[in-house]
Amino acid sequence: MTAIRVPLADVAVGRPMLVEAEGARVVLVRVGDRVHALGDVCAHKGGPLSEGKLSGTRLACPWHGWMYDVRTGQCMFPGRGAAVASYAARMEGDDVLVELP
Numbered sequence: 001m002t003a004i005r006v007p008l009a010d011v012a013v014g015r016p017m018l019v020e021a022e023g024a025r026v027v028l029v030r031v032g033d034r035v036h037a038l039g040d041v042c043a044h045k046g047g048p049l050s051e052g053k054l055s056g057t058r059l060a061c062p063w064h065g066w067m068y069d070v071r072t073g074q075c076m077f078p079g080r081g082a083a084v085a086s087y088a089a090r091m092e093g094d095d096v097l098v099e100l101p
């Protein structure tokens, strides 16, 4: 198992942040005092979600606008049925810890 550790202070509220570990691209999203972790590669055509726009808990892909719920990774457009990976993120001291399978 791979773990990503990032100081919470480095994760700006409302601005997606790309982190990479052992070939995995993960986007961290801070909403209030919670951090969510998702796969960075859009399920549509591979756009970089870390460059997307965040509105509340919705993250829009910068390429064609598919929206994802950052809490679940689920695409929010009805009928799409698509999702990106969602990883558990927890606090450990002043750091955010994300464990990848």
Ligand code: FES
Pocket (backbone or CB within 6 Å): 042, 043, 044, 045, 046, 047, 061, 062, 063, 064, 065, 066
């Ligand atoms: S690649 Fe993300 S919406 Fe098309």
